[in-house]
Amino acid sequence: MTQRMWREHDLKSRYDVVIIGGGVHGLATAYYLTKMGVKNVAVLEGKYIGFGGSGRNTAIVRSNYRTPEGIAFYDRSVKLYEQLAEDLNFNVMFSQHGHLTLAHNERGVTGLRERANTNQLMGVNSRLISPDEIQELVPEMNVFGECRFPILAALYHPPGGIIRHDAVVWGYARGVDRGGGEVHQQTKVTGIETRNGAVCAVQTTRGRIETNTVVNATAGYAGTICDMVNIKIPVETHPLQACVTEPLKPFLNAVVVSSTLHCYVSQTDRGELVMGAEVDDYSSYSLRSTLHFLEGNATHMLELFPFLANVNVLRQWAGLCDMTPDYSPIMGESPDVKGFLMTVGWGTYGFKAGPASGELMAQRIATGKVPPTLAPFRLERFYENRLVGEKAAASVSH
Numbered sequence: 402m403t404q405r406m407w408r409e410h411d412l413k414s415r416y417d418v419v420i421i422g423g424g425v426h427g428l429a430t431a432y433y434l435t436k437m438g439v440k441n442v443a444v445l446e447g448k449y450i451g452f453g454g455s456g457r458n459t460a461i462v463r464s465n466y467r468t469p470e471g472i473a474f475y476d477r478s479v480k481l482y483e484q485l486a487e488d489l490n491f492n493v494m495f496s497q498h499g500h501l502t503l504a505h506n507e508r509g510v511t512g513l514r515e516r517a518n519t520n521q522l523m524g525v526n527s528r529l530i531s532p533d534e535i536q537e538l539v540p541e542m543n544v545f546g547e548c549r550f551p552i553l554a555a556l557y558h559p560p561g562g563i564i565r566h567d568a569v570v571w572g573y574a575r576g577v578d579r580g581g582g583e584v585h586q587q588t589k590v591t592g593i594e595t596r597n598g599a600v601c602a603v604q605t606t607r608g609r610i611e612t613n614t615v616v617n618a619t620a621g622y623a624g625t626i627c628d629m630v631n632i633k634i635p636v637e638t639h640p641l642q643a644c645v646t647e648p649l650k651p652f653l654n655a656v657v658v659s660s661t662l663h664c665y666v667s668q669t670d671r672g673e674l675v676m677g678a679e680v681d682d683y684s685s686y687s688l689r690s691t692l693h694f695l696e697g698n699a700t701h702m703l704e705l706f707p708f709l710a711n712v713n714v715l716r717q718w719a720g721l722c723d724m725t726p727d728y729s730p731i732m733g734e735s736p737d738v739k740g741f742l743m744t745v746g747w748g749t750y751g752f753k754a755g756p757a758s759g760e761l762m763a764q765r766i767a768t769g770k771v772p773p774t775l776a777p778f779r780l781e782r783f784y785e786n787r788l789v790g791e792k793a794a795a796s797v798s799h
């Protein structure tokens with residue numbers, strides 16, 4: 402009989418680790434835990450795995466960040482993504498065809514030059530390139546023609562690219578199952594119990610589970626889960642919208658991003674263009690996409706690629722992004738509730754971060770020690786004034 406990708410189980414009354422959220426962060430944490438020998442692990446997902454941000458992103462992977470802390474973290478994630486197909490024995494279709502961030506004014510060029518320098522100092526392959534080189538890499542782009550926002554330079558990051566996001570989620574889920582962990586879909590967490598300042602149980606729609614370690618690996622609902630143990634996190638939830646066109650002949654062999662025009666685009670192996678914008682400027686939990694987004698995104702995209710004017714958009718959607726004040730995540734154990742850990746607040750960077758987030762959280766849990774790459778992202782940084790400012794590395798931000 403064919404082996405199922407991941408099996409269904411009755412909920413046990415006790416697990417060593419309970420992970421809330423069946424997206425890439427929760428599944429990767431469980432996967433690396435099982436690899437480290439911690440096998441009595443359950444991932445709880447209220448809907449189906451990949452329902453949230455992991456199934457709603459634009460699948461861009463890169464490590465050309467701004468801060469040394471961010472670069473080290475995302476570089477580890479790119480390296481794990483590079484090995485992932487072999488590690489999981491599952492084709493995740495990682496296409497490292499390069500990533501271009503365009504600058505349209507002098508301030509933009511200065512910001513990209515600073516990022517290129519810091520990337521190079523940290524061993525990450527990124528460099529500033531001229532309009533001639535941009536045109537060579539993307540011949541179909543309107544680099545020298547009539548336009549409102551001239552292209553002055555770009556940050557070129559060859560290891561960046563796109564991956565098949567569903568495959569990553571399914572591959573990790575299968576890895577968890579084969580490693581001895583459990584994936585529970587349709588299992589909503591309704592409460593978390595504490596005793597003497599430490600986690601002792603989780604209440605779910607399928608029953609109560611005893612555990613001393615809970616990981617909040619949710620997006621969109623990170624604050625709701627933290628509220629269950631009276632922890633306040635500085636997170637605001639905003640929708641991020643994206644869309645996909647009908648398939649076209651392959652012409653775009655790089656991810657192209659313009660933060661001035663608030664848009665980014667890549668071409669999938671099937672030929673579709675996946676395009677997105679910045680987060681909506683209002684806070685909301687709506688997963689519905691809007692005409693306003695589509696009009697704005699099309700307008701900006703046509704500045705770069707005027708020949709797309711008659712291409713049909715097939716689908717549009719929204720995902721939820723938990724934005725922190727410094728655009729960096731919150732990772733590690735809560736300072737106030739023992740055994741309550743978080744990997745949340747990923748903003749618009751969540752999907753590309755999944756493997757490194759999972760590996761570091763698993764190391765934190767399995768060893769009881771804080772890995773150096775994780776340390777800068779602790780919740781305490783907001784009280785200690787040690788922010789890790791990554792807004793300038795956002796593909797698009799207000």
Ligand code: PYC
Nearest residue numbers: 459461749750795796
């Ligand atoms: O940071 O690469 C990025 C990104 C793409 C879409 C949203 N964020």
